[in-house]
Amino acid sequence: RLVEALTEVFAAGEQALLFLNRRGYAPLTLCRACGYRLQCPNCTAWLVEHRARRHLQCHHCGHTLPTVPLCPACGAAHSLAAVGPGVERITEEAALLFPEARHLVMASDTLPGPHAAAAAARAITEREVDLVIGTQIVAKGWHFPHLTLVGVVDADLGLAGGDLRAAERTVQLLHQVGGRAGRAETPGTVLLQTFSPEHPVMEALIAGDIAAFMAREAAERRPGYWPPYGRLAALIISADSGGAADAIAGALGRAAPSGEGVWVLGPAPAPLAILRGRHRRRLLLKTRRDVAVQPILRDWLARVDVPRGTRVDVDVDPVSFL
Structure with a gap:
């Protein structure tokens, strides 16, 4: 279906975007x-x-x-x-299927700065490009009046992992990407490649009802005091060995605060358990919205002696869960 849609768009002299939020050729x-x-x-x-x-x-x-x-x-x-696919692989396959189409890749490693991005946008606007292939750099802030088709490859990509906000972020990102199509007189079409069409994110995108999805997310988070109805703080322990990281993570777990509206999850290996040679463990502090987080964290950390070579990093209201 996507190949047919691309064929029709190019025949009409219009532009298309293939979106995959993964740099490189293959993961x-x-x-x-x-x-x-x-x-x-x-x-x-x-x-x-x-x-x-x-x-x-x-x-x-x-x-x-x-x-x-x-x-x-x-x-x-x-x-x-x-x-698996990355934007380089998508570019290679698109060139085989549509050798006459002029393509441009928009990713952080192909557009190293604002001047390169501006030059790419100008080329697209002036119709020097038929097919844009990009990562999240193309999601918002661009107006391409002749772009009428968006094809999202591997739309499920952002839903993997243990990030509480994965579904919310994915629906927002793909909604923004879809908004690149049909921004002028010609209506736009968005095609999603997904293995889970029944997933609430995909259903919301297909229905065009992002507000209903957000309301559902809010209803699911409210009883458990998950953000935005509660606060989170991540404690990331890192050390040169797994044993050293486990020792401090265990000590922090035993010294964990408790009380009304306070919960501690962990310790457990961080989703990225080794980073730059450092072994990582994580604890999550969750509180009600009306509970002051900083005094709890100060008291908690003061109860544990952290040896040299081991670090405890605190991230309040974390953006990343790695």
């Missing part, structure tokens, strides 16, 4: 002979292939590795497979 490189996955040596994260630059990169710590011809584990040749 995972897998050996088909032994199953080995190329992972960052410093983080619990896969190395992302950037084929245009001929290297693999960790998007968390920046570690890079030249593209390897042999599997590092078993030595097999021609066995490494790029698994």
Whole structure:
């Protein structure tokens, strides 16, 4: 369906946007002979292939590795497979399907600054581009009057993980992306590729009723005092070894505050359990909205002696849950 829609748009002399919020060529490189996955040596994260630059990169710590011809584990040749799509792969496939279409990639690593972004926007507005392929950098702030089709690849991407606000952020992002289509006289069309069409986020986007989705989210969060009806503070413990991180995380867990309208979750491994070689554990403090968080945190941290080499970082009202 998306290929047909793109064909129609290009035939009409209009523009299209393919959106995928993932930089690089593929998020995972897998050996088909032994199953080995190329992972960052410093983080619990896969190395992302950037084929245009001929290297693999960790998007968390920046570690890079030249593209390897042999599997590092078993030595097999021609066995490494790029698994999953990134914007580079979408660009490659679009060029094969539509060789005459002029395309432009809008991602943070292809538009290194405001001048490059402005030049790209000018090229699109002046119809020097037929197909825009982009990440979240294209989501808002742009007005492309001749762009009438948005195709969202892997729309479920933002729903993975343990982020409380994942659904809220995904619906807002995809709603903004969809808003790039049909901003002038010609109506726009948005196509979503999803494995979960019954998910509330997808249903809200299809129905065009974001307000109803937000009302449902609010109703689900209110009884449990989840934001915005409560406060959150994350304590991230990091150390050179898992044992050292566990020791302080356990001590903080035993010293955890309690009381009316106060809850502590954890300790548990942080979603990104190793970052830049540091082992990470997390505790979450949740309170009612009327409870003062800072005095609780000060008293809690004062109860535990943190040795040199171990850090406790506090993030009140965290934006990221990694």
